[in-house]
Amino acid sequence: MEKEICISELKRLSHLYDIEITVAKKAGRRWSYIVNAGEEKFLPSQIVDQFEGYALFVEGKDFDNEAVVNAFRKIIKKINAQKGG
Amino acid sequence: MITESSWIKKVIKEEEYKKYMNGEKDFINDDEIMQKIEKNKNPDPSKIRNIMKKSLEIQTLSPDETASLLNVTNPLLWEEIYETAAKIKKKVYDNRVVTFAPLYCSNYCVNNCLYCGFRRDNKEEVRRRLTLEEVKRETGVLAGKIGHKRLIVVYGEHPLSDAKYIANTIQAIYSVKAKTKNGYGSIRRVNINAAPMSIEDLSMLKEIGIGTYQVFQETYHHETYKKVHPSGTLKSNYQWRLYSMHRAFEAGVDDVAIGALFGLYDWKFEVMGLLYHAIELEKRFGVGPHTVSFPRLTPAKNAPYVQKTKYKVSDENFKKLIAVIRLSIPYTGLIVTAREPARVRNEVLPMCTQTDASTRIGVGAYSLWGKEKEQKLNRQQFLIGDDRELDTVVRELSEMGYITSFCTAGYRCGRTGKNIMELLKSGKEGSFCKLNAILTFREWLDDFASEETKxxxxxxxxxxxxxxxxxxxxxxxxxxxxxxxxxxKRIKNGERDLYF
Structure with a gap:
């Protein structure tokens, strides 16, 4: 269910900024894969934001940080709302 | 206080594995495997070459295809298979070999497996469970003196080493920062080899942040399994063990490792069993095994089956079985360990992805680093065949043209589960492997290597x-x-743990 919610929005953002985006869930030192979008860049994957146990990893530069973070947080809220509902 | 017998009664949860079964049947059909091995005898070389092409495209083979490979008799065709296996390894994982060390935390065990030195009836085994302080001391040696970044932590099955103890030891290991030549060393990935667990216990370990969860089926052959795991013991339940990885996936642990102990039954059957296991995991969860292990039976104290088995695997067949696994499950990591003598390890390394070094398998043995190297059979599970130190192994790998990798990046940036599978199958992960091998090898050379190795x-x-x-x-x-x-440049200047 988490994946279905995320994928379309992530695709739009990765295409818009030419970045690779991965959403992962924290488990101790481990970040377990949830979903990703965009072409692999082989660049260092940077944590751009952490929110409610999830992280937004981005490979790439020159993107609108605020826009990507806002979208990521909306996605996580949707995931959590669906879990709650 | 919980007694051993009351603990045993609570471990197995039938409802957590029976739901995956078809009535009384699991996904290993012994007759079908035998028939496939028989049916695919004398395979045509052109068929074998087509199978090799499929493997090179990083596609999992069908049981018939694997059975055909197992039935090759022409030595020249085997040479082609070895060559293909090495090409696949390079395509998926590049030119690197990842190193790790085992850390035995406890050798108490409620089971009585006929091939194992930890078996309950082996009264000569000196039993010990490390305290958390002792775990930290062992880790200090591994991370501070030897330079390991990755461990496989091993526990016997016993209430003294239950999931809670395992969780505590993992946290203790991760907490250690050990002084090195240029700063501090730490263990960055803790994989565990432990008994089959419930979903609840696995969920707890997942929250701690384990790397890979490893459980070997030992033998996939039902009758042999029953023979070597005496009834009434926890381990005698074949299906509780077989479906360990199903429970791991349910608990959210998405890096899982399987293996068989070669020598308990016919090696061709066990290779087929591993393939069926991988296919089952791919089908159910979309993710195959992160690694496959293929230890061979080695001498162990008071383990009667080791001496009497007629299924001991020769060095020649050992090389064959590794090649067939490489071709059959082309995306998976293959681990060859210090059970094997250096000569054998070097022979099969072109097909493998991981190996251990500076290996000590006695409980508490790393704390005797530099003081005592001799193996003590009454303090360990079996005898290892290769006691070379990491510095030597690294140097020899370099001389053979391989780069040693201490990479632990994947699970710290979301390259787990389906993501890592897709990267492996598309050959993209190899690109990450190369970059991270360079960076982590640079670190290790500066922090731990002898001048010659450097x-x-x-x-x-x-x-x-x-x-x-x-x-x-x-x-x-x-x-x-x-x-x-x-x-x-930043690593050369002293920064650590930078990765792609």
Whole structure:
């Protein structure tokens, strides 16, 4: 269910900024894969934001940080709302 | 206080594995495996070459295809298979070999497996469970003196080493920062080899942040399994063990490792069993095994089955079985351990992805580092065949043309589960492997290597850097090369743990 919610929005953002985006869930030192979008860049994957146990990893530069973070947080809220509902 | 017998009664939860079964049947059909091995005898060389092509495209083989490979008799065709296996390894994982060390935390065990030194009836075994302080001391040696970054932590099945104890030891290991030549060393990935667990226990371990969860089926052959695991013991339940990884996936642990102990039953059957296991996991969860292990039976104290088995695997067949696993499950990591003598390990390394070094398998043995190296059979599970130190192994790998990797990046940036599977199958993960091998090898050479090893290692680093720069096939962008050079310089200047 988490994946279905995320994928379309992530695709739009990765295409818009030419970045690779991965959403992962924290488990101790481990970040377990949830979903990703965009072409692999082989660049260092940077944590751009952490929110409610999830992280937004981005490979790439020159993107609108605020826009990507806002979208990521909306996605996580949707995931959590669906879990709650 | 909980007694051993009351604990045993609570471990197995039938409802957590029976739901995956078809009535009384699990996904290993012994007759079907035998028939497939029989049916695919005398395979045509052109069929075998087509199978090799499929493997090179990183596609899992069908049971019939694997059975055909197992039935090859022509030595020249086997040479082609070995060559293909090495090509696949290079395509998926590049030119690197990841090193790790086992850390035995406890050798108490409620089971009585006929091939194991930890068996309950082995009264000569000196039993010990490390305290958390002792775990930290062992880790200090591994991370501070030897330079390991990755461990496989091993526990016997016993209430003294239950999931809670396992969780505590993992946290203790991660907490250690050990002084090195240029700063501090730490263990960055803790994999565990432990008994089958419930979903609840596995969920707890997942929250701690384990790397890979490893459970070997030992033998996939039902009758043999029953014979070597005496009834009434926890381990005698074949299905509770077989469906361990199903429960792991349910608990959210998405890096799982399988294996068989070769020598308990016919090696061809066990290879088929491993393939069926991988296919089942792919089908159910979309993710196959992160690694496959293929230990061979080695001498153990008071373990009667080791001496009497008629299924001991020769060195020649050992090489064959590794090649067939490489071709059958082409995306998976293959681990060859210090059970094997150096000569055998070097022979099969072109097909493998991971190996251990500076290996001590006695409980508490790393704390005797530099004081005592002799193996003590009454304090360990079996005898190892290769006690070379990491510095020697690294140097020899360099001389053979391999770069040693201490990479632990994947699980710290979401390259787990389906993501890592897709990267492996598409050959993209190999590109990450190359970059992270260069960076982590640089760290290790500066922090731990002898001068001789450093000289050998630097030649390899230079070659790998040049390959990245001129890489046409893997198509690193100029930005990647720039980032690599930047990270490399920063590591040379003392920064640590930078990765792609």
């Amino acid at each position: 000289r050998a290692g630097e030649k390899i680093i230079k070659r790998e850097m040049e390959e990245v720069k001129k890489s046409a096939t893997r198509a690193y962008s100029p930005q990647v090369v720039e980032e690599l050079e930047n990270y490399y």
